[in-house]
Amino acid sequence: MSYTNYTASDFICDDSFLRYYLNEDDNDVIFWQHWINNHPEKSNEVKEAIRMLEVLSLNLPQSEFEQELIKMKEHVYDSAPITEPKTLRITPSQPEPKRRWVRSLWGIVAVSMTAAAITAVVFLIGNGDHLEPEHSVSNQLITKRNSNGQKSDLHLSDGSRVFLNSGSEIQFFENFAKNNREVKLKGEAYFEVAHDPKKPFIVVTDKLSVRALGTSFNVKAFGETNDVAVSLVEGKVEVSLSENVNEEKSVLTPGEGLVFNGNDLSIKKLQFDPAMTLAWKSGILKFKDASWNEIENTLTRWYGVEFTIHHAPKRESPFTGEFDNLSLQLVLESLSFTKSFDYQIQGKKVEIKFTNQLKERNEQDE
Amino acid sequence: MLAQKYNAEMPNDEEALFLEVYKNNYQVLFRYGLYISRDRELTKECIQQMFFELWRKPDRFAGVKSFKPYLKKYLERKICAELGKRKANSFIINPGDPLLVDQSYETLLIKNQSSRELTRTLHAALECLTKRQLELVELRFMKGLSFDEMGKLLGIEHRTMYNQLHNAITILREKVKLRSVFPYTFLAYSIL
Numbered sequence: 001m002s003y004t005n006y007t008a009s010d011f012i013c014d015d016s017f018l019r020y021y022l023n024e025d026d027n028d029v030i031f032w033q034h035w036i037n038n039h040p041e042k043s044n045e046v047k048e049a050i051r052m053l054e055v056l057s058l059n060l061p062q063s064e065f066e067q068e069l070i071k072m073k074e075h076v077y078d079s080a081p082i083t084e085p086k087t088l089r090i091t092p093s094q095p096e097p098k099r100r101w102v103r104s105l106w107g108i109v110a111v112s113m114t115a116a117a118i119t120a121v122v123f124l125i126g127n128g129d130h131l132e133p134e135h136s137v138s139n140q141l142i143t144k145r146n147s148n149g150q151k152s153d154l155h156l157s158d159g160s161r162v163f164l165n166s167g168s169e170i171q172f173f174e175n176f177a178k179n180n181r182e183v184k185l186k187g188e189a190y191f192e193v194a195h196d197p198k199k200p201f202i203v204v205t206d207k208l209s210v211r212a213l214g215t216s217f218n219v220k221a222f223g224e225t226n227d228v229a230v231s232l233v234e235g236k237v238e239v240s241l242s243e244n245v246n247e248e249k250s251v252l253t254p255g256e257g258l259v260f261n262g263n264d265l266s267i268k269k270l271q272f273d274p275a276m277t278l279a280w281k282s283g284i285l286k287f288k289d290a291s292w293n294e295i296e297n298t299l300t301r302w303y304g305v306e307f308t309i310h311h312a313p314k315r316e317s318p319f320t321g322e323f324d325n326l327s328l329q330l331v332l333e334s335l336s337f338t339k340s341f342d343y344q345i346q347g348k349k350v351e352i353k354f355t356n357q358l359k360e361r362n363e364q365d366e
Numbered sequence: 367m368l369a370q371k372y373n374a375e376m377p378n379d380e381e382a383l384f385l386e387v388y389k390n391n392y393q394v395l396f397r398y399g400l401y402i403s404r405d406r407e408l409t410k411e412c413i414q415q416m417f418f419e420l421w422r423k424p425d426r427f428a429g430v431k432s433f434k435p436y437l438k439k440y441l442e443r444k445i446c447a448e449l450g451k452r453k454a455n456s457f458i459i460n461p462g463d464p465l466l467v468d469q470s471y472e473t474l475l476i477k478n479q480s481s482r483e484l485t486r487t488l489h490a491a492l493e494c495l496t497k498r499q500l501e502l503v504e505l506r507f508m509k510g511l512s513f514d515e516m517g518k519l520l521g522i523e524h525r526t527m528y529n530q531l532h533n534a535i536t537i538l539r540e541k542v543k544l545r546s547v548f549p550y551t552f553l554a555y556s557i558l
Contacts, residue, residue: 009535009539018510019512022393024434055479055542058475060393061478065392068392068410069385069388071414072414076381076385323481325481
């Protein structure tokens with residue numbers, strides 16, 4: 001039987017296709033990538049086969065794999081690579097004794113270059129921020145940034161723990177635990193603050209600062225909307241406007257949240273839904289009455305992809321739903337049904353064509 | 367492919383290339399490790415440790431022609447060592463030893479699903495399969511065996527196995543209706 005007559009089940013039962021999906025054989029991978037590209041008419045059967053294989057194959061779920069990858073990245077970029085320098089590899093027949101020495105020298109150069117690069121980046125970002133070093137000489141500003149599609153779990157020197165969401169960044173000084181424990185946040189993070197009544201833990205965002213002693217809370221301050229949301233899980237926090245720290249303070253008790261509206265500068269207190277606010281920590285994507293705009297922004301950060309949208313509908317109904325550790329494809333598949341669009345994922349680019357519009361237009365034509 | 371690249375091309379960006387090897391082999395290693403150890407967390411841990419170790423070695427991939435067999439062997443040794451340590455009495459442990467297999471494929475599979483809905487439907491679906499079908503599904507999708515390899519292992523004819531597996535897949539596909547399987551609506555629109 002030719003592949004063009006294959007159903008999803010046939011693909012699943014094909015040896016070569018299986019090796020392609022499981023990435024067990026490079027030749028099969030190349031063959032099938034090529035074949036699938038050349039047979040768009042079979043893409044539904046192929047997609048269905050892959051979905052089923054995703055269920056059956058016992059791969060580590062994508063979100064968990066990403067966590068592992070982050071750890072590996074940190075390890076690889078933090079520890080100096082032990083590698084033979086370029087010049088030596090090209091001429092491998094150099095005399096042995098010298099080579100060892102040269103290699104270690106190269107090692108030192110490589111290490112110091114890496115250190116210089118990191119410092120440079122830190123100061124570029126750090127420039128113009130609120131944080132002032134207290135003892136500027138030995139006190140380095142540390143920046144942890146997650147690009148889109150990445151999440152991380154940080155342990156600070158004072159024992160506090162920070163879950164940093166994707167597309168978010170946190171900065172603090174190396175010895176921040178000596179005085180007031182102050183960190184600067186862009187984006188979203190969940191803090192579990194180690195208890196220390198003498199040294200308040202302060203989270204500074206562009207608009208607000210949150211002051212805590214020993215608590216757990218979530219702060220969301222992405223640049224794309226002007227809003228900042230603070231949600232308190234336990235303990236007690238004090239929230240004030242970043243610009244005039246001494247004025248107007250709001251105190252939150254557990255279960256309470258606060259939303260600062262950057263447009264009209266109003267502050268609104270409300271009860272928050274912990275399941276909703278903290279879902280991101282466990283890899284669950286949750287939407288409540290979300291607009292397409294909000295969905296798009298969230299997916300962009302979450303999966304580190306870029307969207308191109310065609311025929312965005314003028315009227316839209318808000319979307320509520322949750323995706324528990326699903327791949328982008330499954331999320332889009334599911335959304336595509338409720339929101340009626342057709343999608344295509346190519347590497348880090350996602351193209352969305354809303355079919356609503358198309359239908360409306362066709363109706364008009366008739 | 368990557369192995370040749372690693373040894374032939376000058377790795378200007380050693381870190382990126384190393385991470386590429388990691389990404390490209392992770393799932394293969396995870397499935398293999400899970401098959402041997404039947405322990406998710408242990409497998410994850412051993413994979414991380416093994417790559418940490420490799421990163422420390424300057425000649426880490428010297429002479430390696432193909433990564434997958436090399437890394438699998440490496441992981442297997444690591445897992446066996448770890449399991450050996452855990453079972454303080456030092457009898458020899460063979461991979462796949464029934465003594466170690468206290469978690470069946472079904473249990474592992476259900477545990478590994480990220481959505482609760484899928485967990486439920488999958489559980490029900492697996493119960494509809496015969497023992498032989500389950501065995502085939504496990505060897506096929508967890509171990510990634512070809513029909514030839516399965517045939518050698520089980521002593522069943524190619525065609526019989528194919529039919530049994532095909533039936534199993536049909537049953538599973540019917541029961542595990544992935545919520546969003548409506549590709550034909552798109553087709554209709556794009557034809558319009």
